[in-house]
Amino acid sequence: MNSPVSLFSTLPTPAIILDRQRLEANCARMARRAADAGVRLRPHLKTAKSAEVARIATAGQFGGITVSTIAELAYFFEAGFRDITYAVGIAPSKLTAIEAYIARGARISIVLDSVRAAEAIAGHAGAPLSVLIEIDCGGHRAGVAAGSDALIAIAKRIADAPGLHLEGVLTHAGHSYHAASEAARAQIAIAERDAAVLAAERIRAAGMTCDTVSIGSTPTALTDVPLDGVTEIRPGVYVFFDLSQARLGVCNVDDIAVSVLATVIGHHREAGHMLVDAGALAISKDVSANEHDPHIGYGLVCDIDGRPIDGLYVADVHQEHGFVRSTHGTPPFERFPVGSQLRILPNHACMTVAPYREYHVLDTASDALTKWSKTYGW
Structure with a gap:
């Protein structure tokens, strides 16, 4: 059986993962x-x-x-x-x-x-x-x-x-x-x-x-x-649902069908954050869920299997950089070395997926990863 680690390892990041x-x-x-x-x-x-x-x-x-x-x-x-x-x-x-x-x-x-x-x-x-x-x-x-x-x-x-x-x-x-x-x-x-x-x-x-x-x-x-x-x-x-809908009580976090696959590209231990290659363009600057929960930032961080990591969130974004911090203090640098992959749940799915050209669709029933088309622009 293929694990998400092996399925996602060759994907260029950032990428949209869709759970079928x-x-x-x-x-x-x-x-x-x-x-x-x-x-x-x-x-x-x-x-x-x-x-x-x-x-x-x-x-x-x-x-x-x-x-x-x-x-x-x-x-x-x-x-x-x-x-x-x-x-x-x-x-x-x-x-x-x-x-x-x-x-x-x-x-x-x-x-x-x-x-x-x-x-x-x-x-x-x-x-x-x-x-x-x-x-x-x-x-x-x-x-x-x-x-x-x-x-x-x-x-x-x-x-x-x-x-x-x-x-x-x-x-x-x-x-x-x-x-x-x-x-x-x-x-x-x-x-x-x-x-x-x-x-x-x-x-x-x-x-x-x-x-x-x-x-x-x-x-x-x-x-x-x-x-x-x-x-x-x-x-x-x-x-798709998203964190905004989850915080409204419309769905649960484990109903959210899309996430952004990102790669850890740096550790800034003095500043207390990890850097990922998913920034404002990849996950959007929408912070709508923070209206109901101030500890979400620009998205909640999950492990490669899509499970939210307690306290880990995207605290800030630049165009191509995301700053991952922990509400518990120091992020788990050793657990996520440079080159490792994370998944980020979006505040507002519509905004997050819009610029991407395709979905990488995870079918857990058949243990397969395929591509689906999408449009973009106006």
């Missing part, structure tokens, strides 16, 4: 949640950016996915996915690329949240566009209030435009990442659901159709809040 069994378990968990709630699951692939992950996440589902970039849209279309929601506010300059994929057989939904944005795309000369109105359910990143007059004005402008089809409404409770308790997450999940359902009801009451009622964030999706009136959920980071 954890990935599959995470995807099965969300599929059960969608089935129990009676809604469709349209996974947001901005996290994984991988066709192989997408096939696992959509297995047994209706096949729709969510993306956030044109690069993702193109990559997943070429991989065979045809029902795609582009869940970032539309810029008119993106329409040419989107219409090209519609002409090739894709069903693409776009998102906007103002009359001005609707007017900017209403005069396009391409294929008919399905439009979702983004609703602000409390995060205040984007969107229109569900009870506002602006919502109906936007809906009417879309409905009246010959080249546009009002498909429905969409929202995302991104502020759930700051919920300090399960009860707080449930309250945000209720507000997310209610905002989307209210918006849909008001559009229908104004005489227009609203077939899709789409919500989505991993922390809110994984509550037991009923989803009456919702048609689909669009969570994303659940496929």
Whole structure:
């Protein structure tokens, strides 16, 4: 039997390690949640950016996915996915690329949240566009209030435009990442659901159709809040999970499916840290989990088998350097000589995996390491 030491020893570092069994378990968990709630699951692939992950996440589902970039849209279309929601506010300059994929057989939904944005795309000369109105359910990143007059004005402008089809409404409770308790997450999940359902009801009451009622964030999706009136959920980071989700109580640390493989490149005994070759670009500068646990830094350090090492964390990062320190004082220099390998669990998986060109997939069932593709960029 091959050990992770032998499987990883020839990999150039930093590299992303993906545990297939954890990935599959995470995807099965969300599929059960969608089935129990009676809604469709349209996974947001901005996290994984991988066709192989997408096939696992959509297995047994209706096949729709969510993306956030044109690069993702193109990559997943070429991989065979045809029902795609582009869940970032539309810029008119993106329409040419989107219409090209519609002409090739894709069903693409776009998102906007103002009359001005609707007017900017209403005069396009391409294929008919399905439009979702983004609703602000409390995060205040984007969107229109569900009870506002602006919502109906936007809906009417879309409905009246010959080249546009009002498909429905969409929202995302991104502020759930700051919920300090399960009860707080449930309250945000209720507000997310209610905002989307209210918006849909008001559009229908104004005489227009609203077939899709789409919500989505991993922390809110994984509550037991009923989803009456919702048609689909669009969570994303659940496929991998991360330290932020673990500290929120959404998952356990041993559910986290991705880690950064790094090599020890130095010992600075006077400063009290080890150096690894995974820095800000390799693990990101996201420190979101520190909101709930101040001793995580830029990531928790694990041994080569993926087991967290008590007290060891990435305390600081430069572009290509990570500083590994211990909450217990002196790091275990003798245990990890220069050249040895460690694995780092990320604060925010989406940010960490984004720049990599491939995954090194560990299949513990077959004791094998393979490569999976992914996209990157915009």
